[in-house]
Amino acid sequence: MSQNAPLTPPASTEPIERIRRALEEDDLTTAQAILRDPHPADQVKILNQLGDDELDRCLDLYAPAEIGQLFSESHGRLREHLLAYYSPETLSEVVETLDSDEAADLLQELEDPEAERVLARLPFEDRAGIEPLLSYPEDTAGGRMQREVFVVPAKTRTRKVLAELRRAGRDLEEIRDIYLVDNRGVLTGVISIFQLLRLELDTPVVEGANMEPLYAIPDTDQEEVARLFRKHRLHSLPVVDDTGRILGQITSDDILGVMEQEATEDLYRLANVNEASDLSEPVLHSVRRRATWLSANALAGIVSATVVSLFEGSIAQITALAVLMPIVANVGGMGGVQTATIMVRAISLGHTELVSTLRIVLRQALIGLLVGIIFCLGGGLLAILILGRADLGVVFGASLAGVLFFSGALGSLIPIVLTRLGVDPALVSGSLLTTITDSLAFLVFLGLATAFLL
Numbered sequence: 001m002s003q004n005a006p007l008t009p010p011a012s013t014e015p016i017e018r019i020r021r022a023l024e025e026d027d028l029t030t031a032q033a034i035l036r037d038p039h040p041a042d043q044v045k046i047l048n049q050l051g052d053d054e055l056d057r058c059l060d061l062y063a064p065a066e067i068g069q070l071f072s073e074s075h076g077r078l079r080e081h082l083l084a085y086y087s088p089e090t091l092s093e094v095v096e097t098l099d100s101d102e103a104a105d106l107l108q109e110l111e112d113p114e115a116e117r118v119l120a121r122l123p124f125e126d127r128a129g130i131e132p133l134l135s136y137p138e139d140t141a142g143g144r145m146q147r148e149v150f151v152v153p154a155k156t157r158t159r160k161v162l163a164e165l166r167r168a169g170r171d172l173e174e175i176r177d178i179y180l181v182d183n184r185g186v187l188t189g190v191i192s193i194f195q196l197l198r199l200e201l202d203t204p205v206v207e208g209a210n211m212e213p214l215y216a217i218p219d220t221d222q223e224e225v226a227r228l229f230r231k232h233r234l235h236s237l238p239v240v241d242d243t244g245r246i247l248g249q250i251t252s253d254d255i256l257g258v259m260e261q262e263a264t265e266d267l268y269r270l271a272n273v274n275e276a277s278d279l280s281e282p283v284l285h286s287v288r289r290r291a292t293w294l295s296a297n298a299l300a301g302i303v304s305a306t307v308v309s310l311f312e313g314s315i316a317q318i319t320a321l322a323v324l325m326p327i328v329a330n331v332g333g334m335g336g337v338q339t340a341t342i343m344v345r346a347i348s349l350g351h352t353e354l355v356s357t358l359r360i361v362l363r364q365a366l367i368g369l370l371v372g373i374i375f376c377l378g379g380g381l382l383a384i385l386i387l388g389r390a391d392l393g394v395v396f397g398a399s400l401a402g403v404l405f406f407s408g409a410l411g412s413l414i415p416i417v418l419t420r421l422g423v424d425p426a427l428v429s430g431s432l433l434t435t436i437t438d439s440l441a442f443l444v445f446l447g448l449a450t451a452f453l454l
Contacts, residue, residue: 142218332403339411368408372401
């Protein structure tokens with residue numbers, strides 16, 4: 001009876017393993033072919049999994065145009081590595097392949113001397129298109145716009161515009177909207193490609209255009225720009241100077257990145273995590289960032305501990321208070337964070353502008369009260385059954401109701417007040433609200449217990 005030959009494990013089909021095997025065999029041609037096969041976003045995922053030495057060998061396989069695609073998709077550790085790895089000569093070639101907004105972003109991430117060396121190697125036309133963008137803050141419309149736009153005189157006939165579009169299409173990657181200007185170059189209207197195609201060839205494009213176009217100025221905050229895109233479902237938004245002349249445009253692709261960035265920042269800030277953190281960040285960097293935020297929260301905890309210390313005598317006489325007071329604080333804190341999270345999102349979307357502050361606060365306080373009544377009945381009954389003390393159960397239940405009522409009110413009021421003071425509500429709402437609700441929970445619960453049980 002013959003024995004079956006041992007099975008050979010199949011070769012891995014994972015790109016990362018195939019690349020590592022090709023690098024081990026010094027088969028750079030195969031490694032290059034594997035890297036070029038997927039979309040640049042997927043290439044970035046692969047490169048993020050490589051060690052520094054493997055990554056450096058792979059980066060040598062890319063041409064400048066391909067490196068530009070990596071920059072467009074990369075962030076965090078990989079982007080920092082790309083900036084540090086390539087020479088100013090190579091980076092200048094990369095910049096030439098990028099749209100002006102992406103080129104400006106890349107240069108702003110470099111140290112000033114290195115950015116100057118990269119700029120000095122660019123052709124005059126490219127340099128003239130990028131340098132003005134470097135003067136605007138990154139989080140403004142000026143910092144987000146690209147100089148590449150398609151502009152025609154308002155009275156141009158459709159036939160001529162279509163002919164110019166065919167020529168410009170080779171240079172402009174995405175043309176969604178065509179901007180109309182007067183003889184001074186001032187923005188007068190906008191027409192989409194779809195609207196243009198509906199016009200007769202001899203019809204002036206002005207007849208199908210929107211002659212009251214939305215626009216931004218360079219100082220407009222990127223959150224306001226994102227709000228305009230969401231509200232009006234825009235494909236692009238022109239950026240104009242004080243005289244109305246077009247400086248550039250912001251596209252939907254650009255603003256999607258802003259929306260993701262703003263949402264990530266708000267999420268991180270509500271969780272008291274630095275927004276520069278990510279899964280690929282070096283361990284020591286993460287330790288330093290998180291320790292800083294935790295230190296601030298530890299100081300906030302001292303405030304709550306001080307409140308508890310005022311009732312040491314009460315806790316000593318009724319030890320069950322020590323068991324129940326963390327529950328009151330946790331429920332109140334979570335209720336406040338829920339409300340604050342809803343409020344931060346509503347503020348970022350501009351929804352709070354349509355409703356009075358008093359109405360918002362009263363509504364959230366009412367929701368907190370109704371939820372509190374549910375917890376009052378359930379929590380109070382549970383405390384009575386477990387601890388065998390009806391009076392303690394009543395105090396516990398009443399404290400839950402009161403704390404959730406105040407959490408709803410404060411969770412809505414604090415973000416609104418911070419916004420009107422010009423402070424990002426997501427930056428301090430979480431830590432400030434948690435400190436207040438914890439202290440309030442201890443004060444209400446231990447205060448009621450001291451007043452009615454001792």
